[in-house]
Amino acid sequence: MEMDHARGNSMRNGHHHGSATVQLQSEDQEELEELRRGPWTVEEDFALINYIAHHGEGRWNSLARCAGLKRTGKSCRLRWLNYLRPDVRRGNITLEEQLMILELHSRWGNRWSKIAQHLPGRTDNEIKNYWRTRVQKHAKQLKCDVDSKQFKDTMRYLWMPRLVERIQAAANTTTGASSSSTTTNTNSAINNMGIASAGQVVLPQANANGNLGGVQINPSFTSENSSTGASSDSFGRSQLSPVSELTDCYNYPAVNQNQNQDYLQPNYQQLGSFTESLISPSGYFNQGLDFQPMEQTNPWVAGGDASDNMWNVEDIWFLQQQFNTNI
DNA sequence: AAGGAAACCAACCGCCGTTCC
DNA sequence: TGGAACGGCGGTTGGTTTCCT
Structure with missing residues:
Protein backbone atom coordinates (compact mmCIF):
# COMPACT_ATOMS: atom_id res chain seq x y z
CA MET A 1 0.00 0.00 0.00
CA ARG A 85 -21.58 9.51 -0.94
CA PRO A 86 -24.59 7.22 -0.85
CA ASP A 87 -26.16 8.32 -4.09
CA VAL A 88 -23.15 7.68 -6.24
CA ARG A 89 -23.94 5.10 -8.85
CA ARG A 90 -21.46 2.40 -9.73
CA GLY A 91 -21.37 -0.10 -12.52
CA ASN A 92 -21.18 0.09 -16.25
CA ILE A 93 -22.53 3.01 -18.14
CA THR A 94 -25.86 1.94 -19.54
CA LEU A 95 -26.89 2.41 -23.13
CA GLU A 96 -29.24 5.18 -22.14
CA GLU A 97 -26.50 6.90 -20.26
CA GLN A 98 -24.17 6.54 -23.21
CA LEU A 99 -26.77 8.14 -25.40
CA MET A 100 -27.22 10.91 -22.91
CA ILE A 101 -23.50 11.54 -22.67
CA LEU A 102 -23.08 11.69 -26.41
CA GLU A 103 -25.92 14.09 -26.81
CA LEU A 104 -24.96 16.35 -23.95
CA HIS A 105 -21.33 16.38 -24.96
CA SER A 106 -22.30 17.38 -28.46
CA ARG A 107 -24.14 20.25 -26.90
CA TRP A 108 -21.77 21.35 -24.18
CA GLY A 109 -18.41 19.86 -24.97
CA ASN A 110 -16.13 18.89 -22.12
CA ARG A 111 -18.40 20.32 -19.47
CA TRP A 112 -18.21 17.11 -17.51
CA SER A 113 -19.72 18.45 -14.37
CA LYS A 114 -22.65 19.90 -16.25
CA ILE A 115 -23.16 16.65 -18.11
CA ALA A 116 -22.95 14.71 -14.87
CA GLN A 117 -25.76 16.77 -13.42
CA HIS A 118 -28.05 15.16 -15.94
CA LEU A 119 -26.94 11.65 -15.10
CA PRO A 120 -27.98 11.11 -11.52
CA GLY A 121 -25.45 9.20 -9.53
CA ARG A 122 -22.72 9.54 -12.11
CA THR A 123 -19.72 11.69 -11.42
CA ASP A 124 -17.97 14.03 -13.76
CA ASN A 125 -14.87 11.94 -13.35
CA GLU A 126 -16.65 8.81 -14.44
CA ILE A 127 -18.13 10.46 -17.47
CA LYS A 128 -14.83 11.99 -18.36
CA ASN A 129 -13.15 8.64 -18.12
CA TYR A 130 -15.87 7.08 -20.22
CA TRP A 131 -15.40 9.67 -22.88
CA ARG A 132 -11.67 9.34 -22.97
CA THR A 133 -11.56 5.57 -22.96
CA ARG A 134 -14.57 4.72 -25.11
CA VAL A 135 -15.37 7.61 -27.34
CA GLN A 136 -11.89 8.82 -28.07
CA LYS A 137 -10.92 5.25 -28.79
CA HIS A 138 -13.31 5.21 -31.71
CA ALA A 139 -12.06 8.51 -32.99
CA LYS A 140 -8.62 7.02 -32.90
CA GLN A 141 -9.83 3.99 -34.83
CA LEU A 142 -11.19 6.29 -37.47
CA LYS A 143 -7.97 8.24 -37.52
CA CYS A 144 -9.77 11.48 -36.98
CA ASP A 145 -9.90 14.05 -34.27
CA VAL A 146 -12.57 13.59 -31.65
CA ASP A 147 -13.48 17.24 -32.10
CA SER A 148 -13.71 17.07 -35.87
CA LYS A 149 -16.99 17.62 -37.61
CA GLN A 150 -16.69 14.27 -39.26
CA PHE A 151 -16.47 12.45 -36.00
CA LYS A 152 -19.25 14.46 -34.45
CA ASP A 153 -21.44 13.68 -37.42
CA THR A 154 -20.51 10.05 -37.12
CA MET A 155 -21.62 10.03 -33.54
CA ARG A 156 -24.83 11.79 -34.24
CA TYR A 157 -25.94 10.02 -37.36
CA LEU A 158 -24.54 6.59 -36.89
CA TRP A 159 -23.56 5.90 -33.35
CA MET A 160 -26.46 7.46 -31.55
CA PRO A 161 -29.17 5.94 -33.73
CA ARG A 162 -27.56 2.59 -33.19
CA LEU A 163 -27.52 3.12 -29.50
CA VAL A 164 -31.22 3.76 -29.74
CA GLU A 165 -31.71 0.57 -31.66
CA ARG A 166 -29.86 -1.35 -29.06
CA ILE A 167 -31.86 0.20 -26.32
CA GLN A 168 -35.01 -0.82 -28.07
CA ALA A 169 -33.67 -4.26 -28.79
CA ALA A 170 -32.66 -4.74 -25.20
CA ALA A 171 -36.05 -3.61 -24.05
CA ASN A 172 -37.77 -5.97 -26.40
CA THR A 173 -35.52 -8.84 -25.46
CA THR A 174 -36.08 -8.30 -21.81
CA THR A 175 -39.76 -7.80 -21.94
CA GLY A 176 -40.58 -10.08 -24.80
CA ALA A 177 -42.84 -8.98 -27.58
CA SER A 178 -45.43 -7.78 -25.17
CA SER A 179 -45.93 -4.10 -24.84
CA SER A 180 -44.86 -3.84 -21.27
CA SER A 181 -44.64 -0.51 -19.62
CA THR A 182 -40.87 -0.53 -19.88
CA THR A 183 -40.93 -1.08 -23.60
CA THR A 184 -43.58 1.47 -24.09
CA ASN A 185 -41.79 4.04 -22.06
CA THR A 186 -38.51 3.40 -23.76
CA ASN A 187 -39.91 3.72 -27.21
CA SER A 188 -41.84 6.78 -26.27
CA ALA A 189 -38.79 8.42 -24.85
CA ILE A 190 -36.67 7.55 -27.82
CA ASN A 191 -39.27 8.76 -30.22
CA ASN A 192 -39.53 11.93 -28.28
CA MET A 193 -35.79 12.33 -28.60
CA GLY A 194 -36.21 12.23 -32.31
CA ILE A 195 -34.71 8.88 -33.08
CA ALA A 196 -36.94 6.18 -34.44
CA SER A 197 -34.32 3.66 -35.37
CA ALA A 198 -30.92 3.55 -36.92
CA GLY A 199 -30.66 5.97 -39.76
CA GLN A 200 -34.14 7.29 -39.37
CA VAL A 201 -35.25 10.61 -38.08
CA VAL A 202 -38.62 11.39 -36.70
CA LEU A 203 -40.10 14.66 -35.73
CA PRO A 204 -40.22 15.59 -32.11
CA GLN A 205 -43.39 15.68 -30.16
CA ALA A 206 -42.74 18.71 -28.14
CA ASN A 207 -45.30 19.86 -25.68
CA ALA A 208 -46.37 23.40 -25.17
CA ASN A 209 -43.44 24.03 -22.89
CA GLY A 210 -40.99 22.94 -25.46
CA ASN A 211 -40.18 19.78 -23.61
CA LEU A 212 -40.28 16.51 -25.36
CA GLY A 213 -42.57 14.71 -23.09
CA GLY A 214 -40.18 14.09 -20.27
CA VAL A 215 -40.68 10.39 -20.44
CA GLN A 216 -38.56 8.58 -17.98
CA ILE A 217 -36.81 5.39 -18.74
CA ASN A 218 -35.91 2.69 -16.34
CA PRO A 219 -32.53 1.58 -17.60
CA SER A 220 -32.31 -1.35 -15.29
CA PHE A 221 -33.29 -3.77 -17.99
CA THR A 222 -29.82 -3.78 -19.42
CA SER A 223 -27.43 -6.38 -18.26
CA GLU A 224 -24.78 -3.74 -18.14
CA ASN A 225 -26.51 -1.98 -15.40
CA SER A 226 -24.98 -4.03 -12.72
CA SER A 227 -23.91 -2.51 -9.52
CA THR A 228 -20.51 -3.63 -8.52
CA GLY A 229 -20.16 -5.50 -5.34
CA ALA A 230 -16.95 -6.32 -3.60
CA SER A 231 -14.04 -6.15 -5.95
CA SER A 232 -10.35 -5.69 -6.00
CA ASP A 233 -9.01 -2.28 -6.43
CA SER A 234 -6.18 -1.49 -8.74
CA PHE A 235 -3.64 -2.18 -6.07
CA GLY A 236 -4.59 -5.68 -5.34
CA ARG A 237 -6.20 -5.20 -1.99
CA SER A 238 -9.76 -6.17 -1.47
CA GLN A 239 -11.90 -3.20 -2.03
CA LEU A 240 -15.31 -2.61 -0.68
CA SER A 241 -17.66 -1.15 -3.17
CA PRO A 242 -18.31 2.30 -1.83
CA VAL A 243 -21.98 1.88 -2.43
CA SER A 244 -22.91 -1.70 -2.14
CA GLU A 245 -20.96 -2.57 0.91
CA LEU A 246 -19.13 0.23 2.52
CA THR A 247 -21.97 2.63 2.52
CA ASP A 248 -24.65 0.04 2.90
CA CYS A 249 -23.23 -1.37 6.02
CA TYR A 250 -23.02 2.03 7.49
CA ASN A 251 -26.03 3.49 9.11
CA TYR A 252 -26.51 6.66 7.20
CA PRO A 253 -28.74 9.43 8.29
CA ALA A 254 -31.94 9.81 6.37
CA VAL A 255 -30.42 12.26 3.98
CA ASN A 256 -30.04 10.96 0.48
CA GLN A 257 -31.83 7.75 1.17
CA ASN A 258 -34.55 8.46 -1.29
CA GLN A 259 -32.26 9.48 -4.07
CA ASN A 260 -31.73 5.98 -5.23
CA GLN A 261 -35.04 6.27 -6.94
CA ASP A 262 -33.73 8.98 -9.13
CA TYR A 263 -30.91 7.29 -10.80
CA LEU A 264 -33.06 4.45 -11.86
CA GLN A 265 -35.03 6.85 -13.92
CA PRO A 266 -32.87 9.12 -15.99
CA ASN A 267 -34.90 11.99 -17.18
CA TYR A 268 -34.60 12.74 -20.83
CA GLN A 269 -36.49 15.96 -20.66
CA GLN A 270 -33.31 17.85 -21.13
CA LEU A 271 -32.83 16.38 -24.55
CA GLY A 272 -35.40 18.66 -26.02
CA SER A 273 -33.22 20.16 -28.68
CA PHE A 274 -31.85 16.83 -29.66
CA THR A 275 -34.27 16.36 -32.48
CA GLU A 276 -33.58 19.34 -34.62
CA SER A 277 -29.92 18.56 -34.68
CA LEU A 278 -30.64 15.17 -36.14
CA ILE A 279 -31.75 16.68 -39.40
CA SER A 280 -29.45 15.46 -42.09
CA PRO A 281 -25.99 17.00 -42.01
CA SER A 282 -23.78 17.69 -44.93
CA GLY A 283 -24.51 14.28 -46.25
CA TYR A 284 -21.55 12.28 -45.14
CA PHE A 285 -23.46 9.21 -44.32
CA ASN A 286 -26.45 9.45 -46.53
CA GLN A 287 -24.61 8.38 -49.61
CA GLY A 288 -26.01 4.97 -50.03
CA LEU A 289 -25.50 4.08 -46.44
CA ASP A 290 -28.12 1.53 -45.74
CA PHE A 291 -28.15 0.53 -42.15
CA GLN A 292 -30.54 -2.33 -42.41
CA PRO A 293 -28.36 -4.91 -44.15
CA MET A 294 -25.61 -4.23 -41.68
CA GLU A 295 -27.80 -4.59 -38.70
CA GLN A 296 -28.82 -8.09 -39.57
CA THR A 297 -25.46 -9.44 -38.66
CA ASN A 298 -24.36 -6.71 -36.41
CA PRO A 299 -23.65 -7.89 -32.91
CA TRP A 300 -23.93 -4.31 -31.90
CA VAL A 301 -27.64 -4.64 -32.24
CA ALA A 302 -27.83 -8.31 -31.55
CA GLY A 303 -26.83 -7.75 -28.02
CA GLY A 304 -23.09 -8.04 -27.51
CA ASP A 305 -21.15 -5.54 -25.55
CA ALA A 306 -22.40 -2.32 -26.95
CA SER A 307 -19.82 -0.15 -25.41
CA ASP A 308 -16.97 -1.67 -27.28
CA ASN A 309 -18.55 -2.51 -30.56
CA MET A 310 -19.77 0.74 -31.87
CA TRP A 311 -18.51 -0.09 -35.32
CA ASN A 312 -18.11 -3.22 -37.27
CA VAL A 313 -15.40 -3.67 -39.84
CA GLU A 314 -17.58 -2.46 -42.66
CA ASP A 315 -18.46 0.67 -40.77
CA ILE A 316 -14.89 1.52 -40.03
CA TRP A 317 -13.83 0.89 -43.60
CA PHE A 318 -16.67 2.97 -44.91
CA LEU A 319 -16.08 5.81 -42.54
CA GLN A 320 -12.39 5.88 -43.25
CA GLN A 321 -13.20 6.19 -46.93
CA GLN A 322 -15.49 9.05 -46.10
CA PHE A 323 -12.86 10.79 -44.08
CA ASN A 324 -10.22 10.33 -46.69
CA THR A 325 -12.38 11.87 -49.35
CA ASN A 326 -13.54 14.73 -47.20
CA ILE A 327 -10.29 15.76 -45.61
C1' DA B 1 2.00 -19.60 -21.40
C1' DA B 2 4.23 -15.35 -21.73
C1' DG B 3 5.02 -10.85 -23.02
C1' DG B 4 3.44 -6.61 -24.89
C1' DA B 5 -0.32 -3.43 -25.89
C1' DA B 6 -4.42 -1.41 -24.80
C1' DA B 7 -7.95 -0.20 -21.69
C1' DC B 8 -9.59 1.24 -17.38
C1' DC B 9 -10.06 4.41 -13.72
C1' DA B 10 -8.63 6.44 -9.15
C1' DA B 11 -6.40 10.27 -7.81
C1' DC B 12 -3.56 13.86 -8.63
C1' DC B 13 -2.63 18.65 -10.58
C1' DG B 14 -3.17 23.71 -11.87
C1' DC B 15 -6.34 27.16 -12.82
C1' DC B 16 -9.86 30.14 -11.69
C1' DG B 17 -13.97 31.94 -9.52
C1' DT B 18 -16.00 32.52 -5.02
C1' DT B 19 -16.05 33.10 -0.14
C1' DC B 20 -14.05 34.38 4.09
C1' DC B 21 -11.57 37.26 7.22
C1' DT C 1 -11.03 46.11 0.12
C1' DG C 2 -7.57 42.97 -0.73
C1' DG C 3 -5.22 38.83 0.26
C1' DA C 4 -5.81 34.11 1.72
C1' DA C 5 -8.35 30.08 1.76
C1' DC C 6 -11.53 27.28 -0.25
C1' DG C 7 -14.20 24.81 -3.71
C1' DG C 8 -15.13 23.28 -8.29
C1' DC C 9 -13.63 22.14 -12.68
C1' DG C 10 -11.23 20.03 -16.57
C1' DG C 11 -6.87 17.88 -17.80
C1' DT C 12 -3.50 14.47 -16.91
C1' DT C 13 -1.00 10.66 -14.98
C1' DG C 14 0.33 6.06 -14.10
C1' DG C 15 -0.62 1.49 -11.74
C1' DT C 16 -3.40 -2.42 -12.50
C1' DT C 17 -6.16 -5.32 -15.26
C1' DT C 18 -7.60 -7.25 -19.47
C1' DC C 19 -6.94 -8.35 -24.10
C1' DC C 20 -4.27 -9.81 -27.95
C1' DT C 21 -0.63 -12.10 -30.41
Missing part, protein backbone atom coordinates in the same frame (compact mmCIF):
# COMPACT_ATOMS: atom_id res chain seq x y z
CA GLU A 2 2.75 2.40 0.77
CA MET A 3 3.44 3.20 -2.81
CA ASP A 4 4.63 6.21 -4.58
CA HIS A 5 1.70 8.00 -6.09
CA ALA A 6 3.18 11.41 -6.25
CA ARG A 7 2.28 12.59 -9.68
CA GLY A 8 1.56 15.61 -11.69
CA ASN A 9 3.61 18.62 -10.90
CA SER A 10 5.35 16.95 -8.06
CA MET A 11 6.77 14.52 -10.54
CA ARG A 12 7.34 17.07 -13.22
CA ASN A 13 9.14 19.30 -10.79
CA GLY A 14 11.36 16.49 -9.76
CA HIS A 15 9.85 15.99 -6.34
CA HIS A 16 9.77 12.41 -5.37
CA HIS A 17 8.20 10.69 -2.43
CA GLY A 18 9.06 7.24 -1.34
CA SER A 19 5.78 6.53 0.31
CA ALA A 20 2.17 7.51 0.26
CA THR A 21 2.85 10.30 2.65
CA VAL A 22 4.48 13.58 1.95
CA GLN A 23 6.20 15.92 4.30
CA LEU A 24 4.92 19.44 4.10
CA GLN A 25 6.25 22.31 6.05
CA SER A 26 3.72 24.43 7.84
CA GLU A 27 3.80 28.12 7.31
CA ASP A 28 5.59 28.91 10.51
CA GLN A 29 7.75 25.83 10.25
CA GLU A 30 6.88 24.90 13.81
CA GLU A 31 5.68 21.53 12.82
CA LEU A 32 5.70 19.17 9.95
CA GLU A 33 2.42 17.76 8.89
CA GLU A 34 2.24 14.44 7.20
CA LEU A 35 -0.28 14.27 4.43
CA ARG A 36 -1.24 11.00 2.92
CA ARG A 37 -1.60 10.57 -0.80
CA GLY A 38 -2.64 7.83 -3.12
CA PRO A 39 -5.39 5.27 -2.72
CA TRP A 40 -7.69 5.51 0.21
CA THR A 41 -7.76 2.80 2.79
CA VAL A 42 -10.93 1.32 4.20
CA GLU A 43 -10.14 2.93 7.51
CA GLU A 44 -9.89 6.33 5.91
CA ASP A 45 -13.13 5.79 4.07
CA PHE A 46 -14.90 4.91 7.28
CA ALA A 47 -13.44 7.89 9.04
CA LEU A 48 -14.67 10.21 6.34
CA ILE A 49 -18.09 8.60 6.13
CA ASN A 50 -18.44 8.60 9.86
CA TYR A 51 -17.52 12.23 10.19
CA ILE A 52 -19.84 13.41 7.46
CA ALA A 53 -22.66 11.27 8.80
CA HIS A 54 -22.44 13.09 12.11
CA HIS A 55 -21.41 16.55 11.04
CA GLY A 56 -22.33 16.84 7.42
CA GLU A 57 -20.23 18.26 4.70
CA GLY A 58 -18.51 21.48 5.40
CA ARG A 59 -15.26 23.15 4.78
CA TRP A 60 -13.18 20.34 3.50
CA ASN A 61 -9.82 21.35 4.92
CA SER A 62 -11.14 21.66 8.44
CA LEU A 63 -13.25 18.58 7.91
CA ALA A 64 -10.16 16.62 7.04
CA ARG A 65 -8.44 17.77 10.17
CA CYS A 66 -11.39 17.22 12.44
CA ALA A 67 -11.99 13.77 11.02
CA GLY A 68 -8.43 12.88 11.83
CA LEU A 69 -7.61 12.32 8.20
CA LYS A 70 -4.15 13.10 7.04
CA ARG A 71 -5.47 14.18 3.71
CA THR A 72 -6.01 17.45 1.98
CA GLY A 73 -9.49 18.84 1.92
CA LYS A 74 -9.51 18.44 -1.80
CA SER A 75 -8.69 14.79 -1.52
CA CYS A 76 -11.49 14.26 0.98
CA ARG A 77 -13.95 16.11 -1.16
CA LEU A 78 -13.01 14.11 -4.22
CA ARG A 79 -13.24 10.82 -2.39
CA TRP A 80 -16.61 11.69 -0.95
CA LEU A 81 -18.14 13.02 -4.11
CA ASN A 82 -16.84 10.33 -6.41
CA TYR A 83 -17.09 7.22 -4.29
CA LEU A 84 -18.43 7.47 -0.79
